[in-house]
Amino acid sequence: MGILEQSQTFLSLAMVACLVYLFLRLLLTWWILPTRAYLRIKRNGFGGPTPSFPLGNITEMKNSKNVNDSSLGLPAISHDIHSTVFPYFAKWQKTHGKVFIYWLGTEPFLCIADPEFLKKMSSGVVGKSWGKPTVFKRDRNPMFGSGLVMVEGDDWVRHRHVITPAFSPPNLKAMASLMVEPATMMLNKWETLINSGQPEIDVEREITTTAGEIIARTSFGLSNQNGRQVYEKLRALQITLFNSNRYVGVPFSKWFCLKKYLEARKLGKEIDQLLLSIIEDRKKAWDGSPHKDLLGLLMEGSHLDGRAGKSLTKRELVDECKTFFFGGHETTALALTWTLLLLALHPQWQHQLREEITEVIGDGDDIDFSRLSGLKKMEWVMQEVLRLYAPAPNAQRQAREDIKVDDLIIPNGTNIWIDVVAMNHDPALWGADVNEFRPERFKDDKLYGGCKHKMGFLPFGFGGRMCVGRNLTMMEYKVVLSLMLRRFSFSTSPNYRHSPCIMLSLRPRYGLPLIVEPL
């Protein structure tokens, strides 16, 4: 055999070896490991719908009927939404109970809507020992990168250690003033629209834009051109990622929407560059007095000197800015949006809140931020809205060790999906009036609203990984709602179609048109 033939044979063998290796790896990743994990979980006796390869239960999920998708207008409004937003979970729960296994592509998930099981499962696991499902990390990388939502272990401890002080009450108070201008601009625009004969306003779209502007100001500032560009590109990234019909967990699914994927990657890189340039500019201009936004506070907390174990790198700061934007903007906007729907449906509560605002913070143009904590009824309303229409409809985890629950073992690597909406609408936890809007249930029990189990109401998650931005949200909610209720009253529009749906968060599928009238 000549040298040429020998090298050709060698190349062919090498190619075959590569293909065999690739095939075995894929088999291992998509079939053997998940099946092994599944069998280990199933050994505990959990049931669940039968999966198929490679979609798991996705086909059934996509084909499930949204039973309340009403085009019937107002009479059809029901707050009993679990079977509307998660029809497949509602169905599987009836057959398999409140803890069962379902599959996203080749990834098995343990779905939990039983607070006692959740309590037992999480009691021995500290924040740093929880993982986040790898399959979501890949999917959401352009949004969160290695930000707090996704990091694990000692990295999570380090991030949380630097980030938590930025959300301290004095820092939040300084941020409150950044919220007033965008909210007032939105309200001025509403007044102009009403004066020009358009009293019906899609408040969801308006509030989402304003909340985006607020979170951008509070996260990294919008005072220079780069800040504004980051904000615009972050919004474009969000639309790009969530307009694609994704098949999370399905092998090669990324390639089905390659164009969107490449677009998101390009936007992601541009955003990173802009944020890096903001960080560099601030570093150069550093005079010891930090900007009062979150990035400024994190840079101060990090000193950017690379002290191991105590600081965040520039790359990590970039990811945290993106995390605040994506974690904090839509959730808060949706809390406000659903509040306006419920207040429009319950004018007596609208009236009560307006009275409270006048009593506690007065009815001038300014807001004394130190008085916001006196808005107690507004807090009950917020809690009740988060219960009926949880903007974060689930919490997710991945076990990083075997977890014992009584005689059962949740094996290392198990993906966990906590069905918050199911628990919030469970009559066994809340009583027969579970689907009624009754903010007063939080009067004597401001944290749990009389829920029969302390793990049954988790609007901001649980344990060490509970939402770091919850006090910022509470402040924004009070500032923006006070400004709105001082100037306008809200009533329902016949054009509203009640169809809550999940697009990462829980949102009104067709927006929220309301009739807005100046007071």
Ligand code: HEM
């Ligand atoms: C109504 C508004 C909000 C809701 C309903 C909400 C809900 C949640 C939930 C359910 C979690 C997961 C907790 C867990 O896994 O146990 C979470 C985590 C998180 N949230 Fe929020 N959130 C809101 C607003 C915000 C805001 C305004 C920010 C930041 C500016 C923020 C930043 C974060 C971060 C960084 C995490 C990750 C915490 C960690 O893993 O240590 N959130 N949030």
